[in-house]
Amino acid sequence: MIVALIILLPLLGVVAWAFFRFTPIHADRGKVLRFNRWSLAVALLLAVAWSVRTYLVMTPSVDSGWWPVISVLGALIIVPLVLALAAILRNFVLYR
Secondary structure, three states: OHHHHHHHHHHHHHHHHHHHHOOOOOOOHHHHHHHHHHHHHHHHHHHHHHHHHHHHHHOOOOOHHHHHHHHHHHHHHHHHHHHHHHHHHHHHHHOO
16 A cells, blocks of 8 residues: 555656646647646546445445545546546647
C-alpha cells in the first residue's frame, strides 16, 4: 500500500500538471477552459462513483475496514488516467 501511494501520488501530480500546462495555445481559450473543467468533473465523478461502489460491495464482507484504502488507491488510478485520456483527446483530436 505504501509503495502504491509513493508511486501514485507523484503520478497524479505530474499528470495534473501536464494536463493544465500543455493546453493548446491556438485554440479558443474559453472552449479549452470549458473542456478542462468538464474533464476534471468527469474524473472526480468517476472517482466518487468508484468509492461508492467499493463501499457498497465491501461493507457487508469481512474486509469492510479496507474499503477506504481501496477507494483511495482506485481514485489515484482513475483521476490521472481520465486526465491523461482527456489531454490526448484535447490536444490531438479536438484542438489540433
